Amino acid sequence: MPLPSEVDVAIIGAGAAGLGAARALENSRLSLLVVEARDRVGGRGHTIMPSPEINFDVGCGWLHSADKNSFVAVAEELNFEIDKNRPPWRERGFDAVFPPEQRREFMRAIDAFYERAEEAAKSGRDGPANACLEPGNRWNEMIDAISTYINGTELDRVSILDMDAYEDTGLNWRVRQGYGALMAAYGAPCPLALKTEVTLIDHSGTRVRIETSKGVLSASRVIVTVPTNLIADEAIRFHPALPAKVDAARALPLGLADKVTLALDKPEDLPVDGNLRGATMRTAMGAYHLRPFGQPCIEGFFGGRFARELEEAGEGALAEEAIDEIVAMLGSDYRRRLKPLAESRWAQDPFARGSYSHALPGHAGMRAVLAAPVDSRLFFAGEATSPNFFSTAHGAKDSGERAAREVMGALAIEH
């Protein structure tokens, strides 16, 4: 489809935020276009089927804070099955490699860490979250490993105030057919220009001029939803320049989390939805979800510097590391029972350049700076702009809806 020459509202990016904005404006009578660099919608939400019996969410998988997650109603409306079983990571440890008594001790240590962080946040002073570790605690390396999964980075790069602002209601559900598949269905009605990469947003004239790989588009209002690393790297530029936005994006970098799925022969030997993690005193270590939804596979999860090293080692390194770790925990028999199916490499992905945002110590306030509109014509959404649900898909969707309301508010003032 050729690019139209003008629209009322252009939305840059068809991830959860862009789709949320477009769906919120669909009955507004404004002409809309969602401009997306990839050949698909969903962005960091993407479900694939690497084998006929396995659904794999390469990006987001969990409906976090499910009782406040706006994708739950979307799933219900679109008849996507929701799995409400408790997640494996706390309650369903695989006893043989992480004995229950040790696991309880670890849970006590990590809960105490979060309590100290909450206390520290009350002072209103920011700092690196690793300052809240108890010096000498034997579980510190593992608490840091959990940070690489949750924040995509180690605690020394995480702001205490930002970490404390995240709203975790403790309920985590899943979509049986995949979170990415749900996003694709949710985005189906949106007017889209796929494979159209935006390079410049020129807001010097009366209308905003958007330069893309498929030509130029003009719009009255623009909602920008691309990941922070693209704004920070100036892969998408503004004219006149917006240094405050670039600085905010640099203070909210995307950390790294990567996933791998391995086909499992004779799956019945392992528990459905079990959690496999050794009581290792290391940060550089994967976490494993055994037989998600009963599927014949094991999903591995890596974060932070370790995930970056594995990506840099090349295609297949994640699977190789996962198999080595599982064999060390469950026995050499697993070397022939596991077969690599698919793995993510989010840092190498040119339109993501990472997994999810965290605020650097001292920069918790930057989410509001990034979210603020410019001249009532440029609006900003995306997970990194969410005040309490940043780093999540529903936080991204809600931020898109917030930007859509801002656009409507700006137009109402104008007329």
Ligand SMILES: Cc1cc2nc3c(=O)[nH]c(=O)nc-3n(C[C@H](O)[C@H](O)[C@H](O)COP(=O)(O)OP(=O)(O)OC[C@H]3O[C@@H](n4cnc5c(N)ncnc54)[C@H](O)[C@@H]3O)c2cc1C
């Ligand atoms: C491995 C992994 C696991 C995760 N797990 C969870 C989880 O369990 N639960 C959860 O809630 N969240 C999870 N997340 C985070 C969640 O996926 C994201 O926070 C959310 O999807 C971000 O949505 P967004 O719309 O802000 O950004 P994106 O989804 O990144 O959308 C931005 C869009 O902009 C496009 N774009 C970029 N540059 C350009 C350009 N120049 N021109 C045009 N288009 C452009 C991109 O292609 C993309 O489609 C996970 C993420 C990863 C990577």
